[in-house]
Amino acid sequence: MVEIATDMFRLWRTFPVLAVLALLGASSVEAQVDDAQNDEERAVITAAQAVFDAMEALDAEAFRNSMVPDGFLMSVRPGTTRRTSRDDFAANIARRTQPMIERMWDPEVRIDGPVATLWAAYDFYSAAEFSHCGTDAFQLVQTADGWKVVMISYTSQAPPECSMHPEGPPR
Numbered sequence: 001m002v003e004i005a006t007d008m009f010r011l012w013r014t015f016p017v018l019a020v021l022a023l024l025g026a027s028s029v030e031a032q033v034d035d036a037q038n039d040e041e042r043a044v045i046t047a048a049q050a051v052f053d054a055m056e057a058l059d060a061e062a063f064r065n066s067m068v069p070d071g072f073l074m075s076v077r078p079g080t081t082r083r084t085s086r087d088d089f090a091a092n093i094a095r096r097t098q099p100m101i102e103r104m105w106d107p108e109v110r111i112d113g114p115v116a117t118l119w120a121a122y123d124f125y126s127a128a129e130f131s132h133c134g135t136d137a138f139q140l141v142q143t144a145d146g147w148k149v150v151m152i153s154y155t156s157q158a159p160p161e162c163s164m165h166p167e168g169p170p171r
Helices: 002-057 060-065 086-095
Strands: 067-077 080-085 100-112 115-126 129-143 146-155
Touching: 002 060, 002 100, 002 115, 002 129, 002 146, 060 067, 060 086, 067 086, 080 086
Parallel strands: 067 146
Antiparallel strands: 067 080, 100 115, 115 129, 129 146
16 A cells, blocks of 8 residues: 555656656647748748839849739729739839839738738838838749749828838838
């Protein structure tokens, strides 16, 4: 009887240690999953940022390469929408002489296999002149070449209906 009590005491004494080890193991697995998810989220954000980088550089080819061939943009304003194909928007970029500076912040990313959505506030400048702000909603697909934009829908407003970038105007 004493032996059973002693064995139970040892087991009871080691239970918290086992519980902590189990939780640490679960945290480690969870952290690895979070890191993998964060890597994919960063890849989606990088793909969206490639669109903005091409616009600022006035690089029509880089803009086209950031999207799938049938990609498009959808401007959404109260009572109206306007669809622009990837190639038409790239042609507009090629005609411009002033950079288009679009900056997003606090992006929210959702991923399900080869499909991702990025939602973010943005502001837009033509060179150094503020134009508008709003919300961008990117739809992306994972391809053999990485994440590519399928569609960008966006609102176009002026403050106070939307916010300008928290860091102030671009430098």
